[in-house]
Amino acid sequence: MELPLAPSAAPERADAARNRERILCAAQRLWAERGVSCTSMDAIAAEAGVGKGTLFRRFGDRSSLALAVLDVRERALQDAVLTGPPPLGPGAPPVERLAAFGSAVLAFTAEQLDLVLEAEVHSGGRWMRSAPQAVRRLHLQVLVSAARPDCDVEYATDVLADALSAQLLAHQLREREMPLERLQAGYADLVERLLG
Amino acid sequence: MELPLAPSAAPERADAARNRERILCAAQRLWAERGVSCTSMDAIAAEAGVGKGTLFRRFGDRSSLALAVLDVRERALQDAVLTGPPPLGPGAPPVERLAAFGSAVLAFTAEQLDLVLEAEVHSGGRWMRSAPQAVRRLHLQVLVSAARPDCDVEYATDVLADALSAQLLAHQLREREMPLERLQAGYADLVERLLG
DNA sequence: ACGACAACCGGACCACGGTCCGCTTCAACC
DNA sequence: GGTTGAAGCGGACCGTGGTCCGGTTGTCGT
Incomplete structure (x- = not known):
């Protein structure tokens, strides 16, 4: 998901990378367990131990x-x-x-x-x-x-x-x-x- | 939108019919004027002079x-x-x-x-x-x-x-x-x- | 005319997706 | 190690679609 369209793109900060990974894992896990349509974004953020804002800034x-x-x-x-x-x-x-x-x-x-x-x-x-x-x-x-x-x-x-x-x-x-x-x-x- | 699947379906009450018509008109008008994606259901209900509940009960x-x-x-x-x-x-x-x-x-x-x-x-x-x-x-x-x-x-x-x-x-x-x-x-x- | 019942009404209420902004934390440079 | 600027964070906040239920209103039988 990193989109280094230009090679000069700023590198990702360590905590940001860690959070991105946590969110991806949480989403995968929750969606697999409870079904896609039954899992809110709030739930994913919570599971990832991350604020809602972080989730949406990362993934839009x-x-x-x-x-x-x-x-x-x-x-x-x-x-x-x-x-x-x-x-x-x-x-x-x-x-x-x-x-x-x-x-x-x-x-x-x-x-x-x-x-x-x-x-x-x-x-x-x-x-x-x-x-x-x-x-x-x-x-x-x-x-x-x-x-x-x-x-x-x-x-x-x-x-x-x-x-x-x-x-x-x-x-x-x-x-x-x-x-x-x-x-x-x-x-x-x-x-x-x-x-x- | 009346769905008299069985002819024995109960007839529609007068005020209900009037409201249905008003809602249909309001939706048509607002969607045409302001665009579909810029018109909320609240706005349609208001324009029709009808409560939100009425709108959703009628049309799901x-x-x-x-x-x-x-x-x-x-x-x-x-x-x-x-x-x-x-x-x-x-x-x-x-x-x-x-x-x-x-x-x-x-x-x-x-x-x-x-x-x-x-x-x-x-x-x-x-x-x-x-x-x-x-x-x-x-x-x-x-x-x-x-x-x-x-x-x-x-x-x-x-x-x-x-x-x-x-x-x-x-x-x-x-x-x-x-x-x-x-x-x-x-x-x-x-x-x-x-x-x- | 009147009473009684069902259909209907409306807006308070809820959950959810998405935004915003003041505070925190990282990392780069001295 | 200290300073500093920016990237990142999080949760309060908003608008929207959709639900619910106590009160109202139309309709029908008498």
């Missing part, structure tokens, strides 16, 4: 905190995409990579649905601009462009990104009770139809 | 009120779909009807983006189950099924419905500054690719 708001908690796992996924074995990693044809990417993201999101929902939904469009989402989008766009440059690449990318949203996934998984495997297959089919 | 919560305000216009769209001229109404081949439907919904949503966002986003998945959304979904599903019964109809329906979501539209319109016409064309292309 609730959905950003969720994003920060997700960040570690997200990096693992990014690594697998950038340097892992095909078809998720480089080496396979674009359409196959897209299907594999969809599968991976769906699985990732399904594993921690509530958390991703928190980050994605209650953030007034900030989600789309968040770092991990931007990376995902870029990856999709590159592959779409490689598979079928003769179409509206941006629009196709939007559709493929949106089909992986936590909201849609939550609806499909919980309301319509569609199993994950079916959604993964459906996404693969969508990719094939759209770009194949 | 903020997003449901937004839904109620949208309801009138939604009906017009439904009529056009069910009894209007082709290609939006009956008579055209399914793929063309789907493209026309997408166009209409996108235009409808774009016209009142903030309101639809309010109804769609801040409602913990209740949006998907709302009456208008259910009708839209059913319509999509029938057409998809007619156009291409040999695929995962439910999944395709989900994708086509999701591609019309206000969140995606807001992102495309505001963040990426894609003009509405482009999105309508993109949707038509999506339909063609997916089902043609």
